[in-house]
Amino acid sequence: MYKKMTEKEKGLAVETVCLTKMYKDKAAVKQLNMSVREGEIYGFIGKNGAGKSTTMKMLCGLAGPTSGEIRLFGKPVSDPVIRRRMGVLIETPGLYPHMTARQNAVLKARCMGLADERSVDEALTLSGLSDVGTKKVKCFSMGMKQRLGVALALLGNPDLLILDEPINGLDPEGIRELRRLVLxxxxxxxxxxxSSHILGELSKISTTYGIIKDGEMIEQIARQALEEKCLDYFQIQVDDVSRALVLIQEAFPKVRTEVSDSRMVRVYGLEEGAGLIQLLVEKQIQVYASGFHRMDLEDYFLSRMEGGKADV
Structure with a gap:
């Protein structure tokens, strides 16, 4: 039976040091330092082309780094024993459509040198595919195919799973099934x-987040720390941000302001917004919209991607 480790007992399952991948003169990944502790669900976040898939391909040996180090459980990624502790699903699973789920799993198990088919049954059970019988993979829904891909990654009972955009293209039911499986x-x-572009889903399962931009890791943050940063704020849309910022700071010196775009200001630490709106209107600043909000993962991610300016 699995015994949950304490924080002190947890080591690093994945560690990269100055990891870099060059394609001709372009750096897809630049000096990336990543730390994934054992037992975590690490949500890897970044825009298209940010370097997520390239990083994951290097971790699992599908692409070689130009420079830098990769360690799994404290050992070099080149160690064949360590590599067997890792299961991988990069993009879409490679499946034989005219075979059943079990036939696909048995074939991969044999390619891995796994003679005992109990691992096949365990993987299919964990993935919720133990009862699909003789149904061919070509008749599976997209969600079922993704779960079968995860089942194939589970063969050999790996300690580390690397899943690259596993919910892409899934309908809401497929996303929910995969979320339950991950948990x-x-x-x-x-x-x-x-990794996933659907930040709302990552926020439901991840215990730690890594944010990558233009191939560089710009932040790694635990869920608890993120929740502490995602404070309530009063958002106001005005015609003159510069004048509004000066007036807000003079009238409310204890608040913190942040410009989220050319007309939008976020005000943190404000208890009620009526007085602020009245002040701006009296000073002949047009107020187009206002209201209280709570920052979520998507807001926080976009603020890091776009480099929102803060006036503390």
Missing amino acids: RLHETGKTILI
Whole structure:
């Protein structure tokens, strides 16, 4: 039975040091330092082309780094014993459409040198595919195919799972099924590194986040620390941001302001907004919209991507 490790007992499942990947003169990944602790669900966030997939391909050996180091569980990624502790699903799974789920799993298990088919049954059970019988993969929904891809990654009972955009193209039911699967796997003690553009889904499962921009890691942050940063704020849209900022700071010296775009100001630490709106209107600043909000993962991610300016 799995025994949950304490924080002190947890080591690093994944560590990269100055990891770099060049394609001709372009750096897809630049000096990237990543730390994924054992037992975490690590949500890897970045825009298209930010370097997420390239990083994951280097971690699992599908692409060689130009420079830098990769260590899994404290050992070099080139160590064949260590590599067997890792299961991978990069983009879409490679499946044989005219075979059943079990036939696909048995074939991969044999290619891996796994003679005992109990690992096949365990992987299919964990993925919720133990009862699909003789149904061919070509008849599977997209969600079922993704879960089968995860089942194939689970063969050999790896300690680390790397899942690159596993919910792309799934309908809401498929997304929910995959989310439940990831949480079940986490409960067994597995470390999961997962990327996705659907930030709302990552926020439901991740215990730690890594944000990558233009190939560089700009922040790694635990869920608890993110929740502390995602404070309530009063957002106001005006015609003159520069004048509004000066007036707000003079009238409310204890608040913190942040410009989110050319007309939008976020005000942190404000208890009520009526007085602020009245002040701006009296000073002949046009107020187009206003209201209280709570920053979520998407807001925080976009603020880091766009480099919102803060006036503290």
